[in-house]
Amino acid sequence: xxxxxxxxxxxxxxxxxGTTKYYINDQMQPTLKDGSxxxxxxxxxxxxxxxxxxxxDEGALAYIFKRPTDQAPKVPKPKPxx
Numbered sequence: 001x002x003x004x005x006x007x008x009x010x011x012x013x014x015x016x017x018g019t020t021k022y023y024i025n026d027q028m029q030p031t032l033k034d035g036s037x038x039x040x041x042x043x044x045x046x047x048x049x050x051x052x053x054x055x056x057d058e059g060a061l062a063y064i065f066k067r068p069t070d071q072a073p074k075v076p077k078p079k080p081x082x
Contacts, residue, residue, distance in 0.1 A: 014060040
């Protein structure tokens, strides 16, 4: 039996002085500035991403997406306690 593997993407939208900025996995996306949220979500859906959750955090909305992958997850190694 093989387990289904997933990869995740976090799209954040922040409004500031009438401007909407978008971040994907904490990287600002200048080309998406003031973009239409439905268009952005549809683009992600067209790339196989499925919206699975929404979270309000620090004045921003975070949209959580997932899609199947066949690659092993890249999990950071824990740092030793100081």
